[in-house]
Amino acid sequence: MKRIAFFDTKPYDRTWFDALNTKYEIDYFEIKLNERTAVLTKGFDGVIAFVNDEINEKAINTLVENGVKVIAMRCAGYNNVDIKAADKKITIVRVPAYSPHAVAEHTMALLLTLNRKIHKAYLRTRDFNFSLVGLMGFDLYGKTVGVIGTGKIGRAFIDICKGFGMKVLAYDPYPADIPDVKYVSLDTLLSESDIISLHCPLTEETRHILDEEAFSKIKKGAVVINTSRGELIDSHALLNALNNETLFGAALDVYEEESEFFFEDYSNTIIKDDILSLLLSRPNTIITSHQGFFTKEAMKSIAETTLKNLDDFFEGRPLKNEVCFRCPNN
Numbered sequence: 001m002k003r004i005a006f007f008d009t010k011p012y013d014r015t016w017f018d019a020l021n022t023k024y025e026i027d028y029f030e031i032k033l034n035e036r037t038a039v040l041t042k043g044f045d046g047v048i049a050f051v052n053d054e055i056n057e058k059a060i061n062t063l064v065e066n067g068v069k070v071i072a073m074r075c076a077g078y079n080n081v082d083i084k085a086a087d088k089k090i091t092i093v094r095v096p097a098y099s100p101h102a103v104a105e106h107t108m109a110l111l112l113t114l115n116r117k118i119h120k121a122y123l124r125t126r127d128f129n130f131s132l133v134g135l136m137g138f139d140l141y142g143k144t145v146g147v148i149g150t151g152k153i154g155r156a157f158i159d160i161c162k163g164f165g166m167k168v169l170a171y172d173p174y175p176a177d178i179p180d181v182k183y184v185s186l187d188t189l190l191s192e193s194d195i196i197s198l199h200c201p202l203t204e205e206t207r208h209i210l211d212e213e214a215f216s217k218i219k220k221g222a223v224v225i226n227t228s229r230g231e232l233i234d235s236h237a238l239l240n241a242l243n244n245e246t247l248f249g250a251a252l253d254v255y256e257e258e259s260e261f262f263f264e265d266y267s268n269t270i271i272k273d274d275i276l277s278l279l280l281s282r283p284n285t286i287i288t289s290h291q292g293f294f295t296k297e298a299m300k301s302i303a304e305t306t307l308k309n310l311d312d313f314f315e316g317r318p319l320k321n322e323v324c325f326r327c328p329n330n
């Protein structure tokens with residue numbers, strides 16, 4: 001039986017993998033995979049990793065020395081894997097889509113919560129405070145949403161927005177033919193959108209796509225939502241835009257420095273990240289800890305595809321979900 005090391009395990013990860021796995025001996029490690037922990041993989045044939053594992057060149061070299069043949073990412077993004085360092089040494093597979101709807105629905109949940117201040121209303125009414133002061137939002141109907149990245153999740157979010165009667169602008173270097181969506185330049189999207197939502201991958205080009213300059217072009221009073229990757233936004237620039245009241249607010253499911261904190265309980269600790277603390281202290285900012293994907297349908301689909309990717313690799317079939325330095329679809 002092939003041995004698989006599963007990193008950054010939480011109790012909810014095991015539910016579907018334990019239910020669906022029949023072929024592999026899986027050891028579940030709570031620790032994240034990085035250049036220090038890669039030594040744990042001696043004797044394993046493959047690893048299953050996640051969004052905040054740090055699979056850099058040193059980690060890859062250790063995996064290869066230990067005899068690991070395949071890195072199966074149980075997520076869509078792979079910006080945390082040095083695919084150049086892995087080239088011709090180790091195979092990488094991923095789950096390109098599990099439920100775009102899960103992330104798109106969470107994006108709308110964040111927008112509705114931020115706009116209608118549901119998070120504040122929930123706390124108020126539990127304290128028998130039925131005042132409406134400070135809870136005013138705005139109609140989404142008729143507003144313009146600017147979607148950056150119109151792939152699977154961006155399109156699912158566009159469909160939801162259309163259901164709300166919103167106008168849709170989009171920016172994507174590879175435009176698709178989507179009814180009632182107008183592709184515009186990034187500058188036009190920034191200056192004309194009431195809501196800006198990020199749905200592009202993290203790449204060299206998109207890192208800090210919302211930086212100080214971009215925030216200076218954003219329409220006053222706009223909402224910024226990021227459910228993609230934290231590094232798409234320069235957090236200092238976001239904080240400045242919130243401080244000088246450029247924005248109505250920001251809703252984030254991801255954060256630049258999230259790998260140190262997200263998915264863990266630090267409620268009894270002083271967090272040593274001033275930007276995160278300041279963002280959390282702003283009344284018009286809400287942060288969820290990378291939970292966009294977190295529905296039972298998505299978790300089941302992640303386990304199914306990850307196990308199928310491993311089957312294809314170990315049984316020598318073509319790898320439709322491979323990512324690599326030279327792959328034409330990367």
Ligand code: NAI
Pocket residue numbers: 076077096097100103148149150151152153154171172173174199200201202203205206227228229253254290291292293294
């Ligand atoms: P996708 O690959 O289907 O779509 C990405 C789109 O971004 C493509 O249309 C591509 O052309 C576009 N794009 C590439 N470079 C761009 C640029 N410079 N500017 C604007 N658009 C650009 O990916 P999918 O499935 O829609 O996922 C999008 C992102 O969502 C992932 O890369 C990942 O970072 C994030 N994600 C977040 C999750 C969460 O739990 N919060 C879960 C899953 C994905």
